[in-house]
Amino acid sequence: MIEFVLDGRSQVATYMQLVLQVKQALRVGLVRPGDQLPRVRDVAQQLAINPNTVLKAYRELRLEGLTEGRPGGGTFLVGTLAGPSLGSQAELRDELVGWLGRARSAGLTREDITALIETTVRSTFDGTEGN
Amino acid sequence: MIWLTWRQHRKQLLYTLVALAVAAAVLVPTGLSMHHDYVDSGLAACIAAAGTGQTIGQNVGDCGRLANAFSQHYNGLAFVGILFVLFPVFVGIFFGAPLVAQEFERGTHRFVWTQGVSRLRWAVAKFGLIGLVALAIGVLYAWGVGWWAAPLLSQGSGRMNYLSFDIQGVVPVAYTLFAVALGVFLGVYTRKVLPAMGVTVAGFVAVRAVVEWVARKHYLGPESIKLPIASTDQLNSYAGDWIYSNSVISATGKTLIADGQLQCSGGNVTSLMTSGTGGMDVGANPCADAAYQGAYNLQLYQGPDRFWDFQWIESGIFLALAALLIGFAIVRLRRIS
Amino acid sequence: MTDDTALQVAGLGKRYGRTWALRDCSLRLPIGRIAALVGPNGAGKTTLLHLAVGLLRPDEGEARVFGRDPRAGREALADIGFVAQDTPLYRDFSAAELVKLGGKLNRTWDAALAHERLSRLDIPTGRAVGKLSGGQRAQVALALALAKRPRLLLLDEPIASLDPLARHEFMQTLMGAVSETDTTVLLSSHLLADLERACDFLIVLQKAHVQLSGDVDDLLARHRTLIGPRESEASALAGTFAVIRASRTDRQSTLLVRLPGAMPALAEGWRAQDVNLEDLVLAYLTAGSEARTQTQGELAAK
Numbered sequence: 001m002i003e004f005v006l007d008g009r010s011q012v013a014t015y016m017q018l019v020l021q022v023k024q025a026l027r028v029g030l031v032r033p034g035d036q037l038p039r040v041r042d043v044a045q046q047l048a049i050n051p052n053t054v055l056k057a058y059r060e061l062r063l064e065g066l067t068e069g070r071p072g073g074g075t076f077l078v079g080t081l082a083g084p085s086l087g088s089q090a091e092l093r094d095e096l097v098g099w100l101g102r103a104r105s106a107g108l109t110r111e112d113i114t115a116l117i118e119t120t121v122r123s124t125f126d127g128t129e130g131n
Numbered sequence: 132m133i134w135l136t137w138r139q140h141r142k143q144l145l146y147t148l149v150a151l152a153v154a155a156a157v158l159v160p161t162g163l164s165m166h167h168d169y170v171d172s173g174l175a176a177c178i179a180a181a182g183t184g185q186t187i188g189q190n191v192g193d194c195g196r197l198a199n200a201f202s203q204h205y206n207g208l209a210f211v212g213i214l215f216v217l218f219p220v221f222v223g224i225f226f227g228a229p230l231v232a233q234e235f236e237r238g239t240h241r242f243v244w245t246q247g248v249s250r251l252r253w254a255v256a257k258f259g260l261i262g263l264v265a266l267a268i269g270v271l272y273a274w275g276v277g278w279w280a281a282p283l284l285s286q287g288s289g290r291m292n293y294l295s296f297d298i299q300g301v302v303p304v305a306y307t308l309f310a311v312a313l314g315v316f317l318g319v320y321t322r323k324v325l326p327a328m329g330v331t332v333a334g335f336v337a338v339r340a341v342v343e344w345v346a347r348k349h350y351l352g353p354e355s356i357k358l359p360i361a362s363t364d365q366l367n368s369y370a371g372d373w374i375y376s377n378s379v380i381s382a383t384g385k386t387l388i389a390d391g392q393l394q395c396s397g398g399n400v401t402s403l404m405t406s407g408t409g410g411m412d413v414g415a416n417p418c419a420d421a422a423y424q425g426a427y428n429l430q431l432y433q434g435p436d437r438f439w440d441f442q443w444i445e446s447g448i449f450l451a452l453a454a455l456l457i458g459f460a461i462v463r464l465r466r467i468s
Numbered sequence: 469m470t471d472d473t474a475l476q477v478a479g480l481g482k483r484y485g486r487t488w489a490l491r492d493c494s495l496r497l498p499i500g501r502i503a504a505l506v507g508p509n510g511a512g513k514t515t516l517l518h519l520a521v522g523l524l525r526p527d528e529g530e531a532r533v534f535g536r537d538p539r540a541g542r543e544a545l546a547d548i549g550f551v552a553q554d555t556p557l558y559r560d561f562s563a564a565e566l567v568k569l570g571g572k573l574n575r576t577w578d579a580a581l582a583h584e585r586l587s588r589l590d591i592p593t594g595r596a597v598g599k600l601s602g603g604q605r606a607q608v609a610l611a612l613a614l615a616k617r618p619r620l621l622l623l624d625e626p627i628a629s630l631d632p633l634a635r636h637e638f639m640q641t642l643m644g645a646v647s648e649t650d651t652t653v654l655l656s657s658h659l660l661a662d663l664e665r666a667c668d669f670l671i672v673l674q675k676a677h678v679q680l681s682g683d684v685d686d687l688l689a690r691h692r693t694l695i696g697p698r699e700s701e702a703s704a705l706a707g708t709f710a711v712i713r714a715s716r717t718d719r720q721s722t723l724l725v726r727l728p729g730a731m732p733a734l735a736e737g738w739r740a741q742d743v744n745l746e747d748l749v750l751a752y753l754t755a756g757s758e759a760r761t762q763t764q765g766e767l768a769a770k
C-alpha cells in the first residue's frame with residue numbers, strides 16, 4: 001500500500017501533492033490497478049492533515065478515473081497512467097532536449113532557461129489553473 | 132460531584148485526622164489527670180458545696196486556696212486552652228480558603244465548568260460537603276476541648292468569661308463553620324490561595340473580637356444582686372457568673388465606690404476591694420462614715436443559667452454570617468466571567 | 469441562523485475594565501470544518517473561545533453554538549468539548565481517575581473510547597497526570613474532551629507549549645479523531661505553521677477585532693500578490709483591487725490584494741502570483757496593526 005509523504009517546502013497544495021504521489025506511484029509501478037488506497041482517517045492521522053484534504057485528493061483521483069469507491073468501503077485504483085502517454089513522452093523529451101541545446105548555444109544560463117519555461121508555462125496554463 | 136470533592140480533598144482530610152489524633156494523644160492523658168486532680172484535691176467538692184447561689188455563707192470551705200493550687204499546677208495547660216480559641220481559623224484557612232481559590236490558581240475551573248455540571252450544582256455540592264466535614268471536625272473539637280477544659284473553667288473566672296466561653300458548648304462549631312465560609316468567600320473573591328488565607332485570619336480575628344468585646348454583653352440585659360455592706364454573707368465567686376461590675380451604692384442611690392466591694396461588721400471594715408477608685412475618696416473607715424449607712428453592694432452580672440442562651444445567640448450570629456458569606460460566594464461564582 | 473452552522477457570533481464584545489478584549493466580532497463557522505484561530509498573543513483568541521464555551525459572558529452581542537447560548541445550561545454545554553490553555557487538569561488525579569470523573573460530570577461520556585485512545589498512545593493511566601510529560605498531558609486533555617462526543621471542539625493553544633514531536637503527535641491524534649466523527653474544530657494558535665495543513669477555515673484576530681474569516685481555499689482564490697513598476701501602480705489598480713498590504717521600493721510595488729471577483733486582466737508590466745496562507749495571514753495582521761480602518765476582510769458566505 002502506498003505511504004504518503006509531504007514535502008514541507010513545496011508550494012504545491014497538499015491535496016495535489018497526494019494526487020501527484022498516487023500518479024507517480026502508478027507510473028513507476030509501485031501500485032497497480034486493484035490496489036486499495038489507505039483509509040482517509042489513516043492518512044489524515046499519519047500526516048496530521050485535515051481529513052477534508054485527503055477526501056479532496058481522493059475525489060480528484062476519482063474524477064480523473066483513476067480510482068473508484070467500492071460498496072464494502074475503501075478506495076481502489078482502477079486506472080493506469082502507463083500507456084499512450086509513455087511513447088509520446090519520449091518523443092517530447094527528445095524535442096525538449098534539442099530546444100534546451102539551442103537555448104544554451106544562444107547564451108541563456110540555466111536560470112534564464114528555468115525562468116523562461118516557468119513564465120511560459122504560467123501564461124499558457126493560466127486559464128485552466130485551479131480546476 | 133461527591134466523588135470529585137472526596138477525591139480532591141481526601142489527603143487533606145487524612146492529614147486533619149492525623150492532626151486530631153495527635154491532639155487527642157496530648158489531650159486525653161492531660162485531661163484525665165486534670166479531672167482526677169480536680170476531684171482528688173477536694174476542689175470539686177468545695178465548688179459543689181459553694182453551689183450556684185449568688186451568695187454564700189461566710190464559712191463555706193476555703194475554695195480559693197485549692198483553686199489557686201490547682202490553677203498554678205496547670206498554668207501551662209490553661210495557656211494551651213487559650214490556644215484552642217484559634218483552632219477554627221485553621222480549619223478556615225486550610226479547608227475554606229483553598230477550596231475555590233486553588234481551582235482558579237490552577238485553572239482547573241476551566242476544566243470542571245465546561246463539563247456537564249452547572250456552576251451552581253458544582254458550588255452547592257462542594258460547599259455542602261466541605262461544610263459537613265467542617266461541622267464534624269467542629270463538633271469533635273468542641274466536645275473534646277469542652278471536656279478537657281472543664282476543670283480549668285469551673286474554678287477561676289467562670290465559664291461565661293471571655294475566651295473561656297469560646298471553647299465550650301456549641302460556639303466552637305459555629306466559629307468553625309464561619310471560618311470555613313469566610314475562607315471560601317475570600318477564595319472566590321481573591322481567586323488566590325495565599326491572600327485568601329491571610330485575609331481569612333485577619334477577618335476571623337476582627338469579627339470574633341468585635342462580637343466578643345462589643346456585641347456579646349448586650350445579648351441580654353444583666354441581672355443584679357444587692358448585698359448590704361453589713362451582711363455577713365458573701366457574693367459567691369464560684370457560681371460561674373460573668374460579672375459586669377461591682378459597686379457600692381448608698382441608701383439614697385448615690386454611687387459610693389464605682390468599682391469595688393465593701394463589707395462591714397460592727398462599724399469596722401472586714402473586707403474592702405477596690406480597683407481604681409475613680410477619683411472617689413473612700414475615707415479612712417467607710418464603715419463608720421454616715422454616708423455608708425444602709426449602703427449596699429451592687430453586682431451586675433450574667434448568671435450561669437444564661438450560659439446556653441448566650442451560646443445559642445452567639446452561634447446564631449456566626450451561622451447567619453456564614454450563610455451570608457456562602458450566599459455571596461455562590462452569587463459571585465455564577466456571575467464570574 | 470442556518471442549520472449547518474456550528475458557531476455563530478454576532479457583534480460580540482467583551483471588556484475587561486475599560487479595555488475591550490474583543491469587539492464587533494462577527495463570524496460563522498460551518499459544521500464539519502477545522503478552523504484555525506490565529507493572531508498574536510493578546511489579540512483576543514482566548515476571550516473568543518471562552519465566550520464560545522460559556523466561561524465568559526459577553527458585554528455586547530452574542531455567541532451561539534448550534535443555535536444555543538452556551539451559558540443557557542448543560543444541554544448546550546454537552547455539545548462543546550473544550551481544552552483550555554495549558555491544559556489544566558487536576559494534577560494529582562491519574563488519567564483513569566479523570567476519565568472516571570468525566571463520566572460523573574457528563575451525561576454523554578464514552579469512557580471506553582478515552583481509554584482506548586490513551587492506551588493506543590501508551591499513556592500510563594495510573595500515574596498522576598502532573599507527572600506526565602506536557603505532550604502526554606495534552607493528549608489526556610484531548611481524550612477527555614473527545615470522550616464527551618462533542619459536536620464542537622474548542623482548543624485553546626493546545627500545542628503552544630509542546631516540543632515539535634509532541635505537537636505533531638497531538639495534531640495526528642486530533643486529525644485521526646476528527647476523521648471518525650463530524651466534529652467541528654476551532655483551535656487557536658499564535659503560530660500558523662502548526663495549523664496550516666490541518667485547517668480548512670481561517671479566522672484572523674488582531675487587536676480584539678476579526679481581520680479575516682472564511683474558507684481557506686476560498687480566501688486563497690480571492691487574493692493575489694501583484695508585482696509591477698511603481699510608477700504605474702495607480703493606473704494598474706484603477707480601483708479594481710482592494711490593497712491589503714503594500715510594500716514599495718523606489719521602482720517596484722508589491723501588493724497583496726483582494727480580487728473583486730474573477731481575476732481581471734493586468735496592466736502592462738504587472739504580474740500576479742498566488743498567495744499562500746502564511747502570506748495572507750501576515751498581510752492581514754500587518755494591515756490590522758497599522759490601521760483599524762481597513763475594511764473587514766470577511767467574505768460573504770458561499
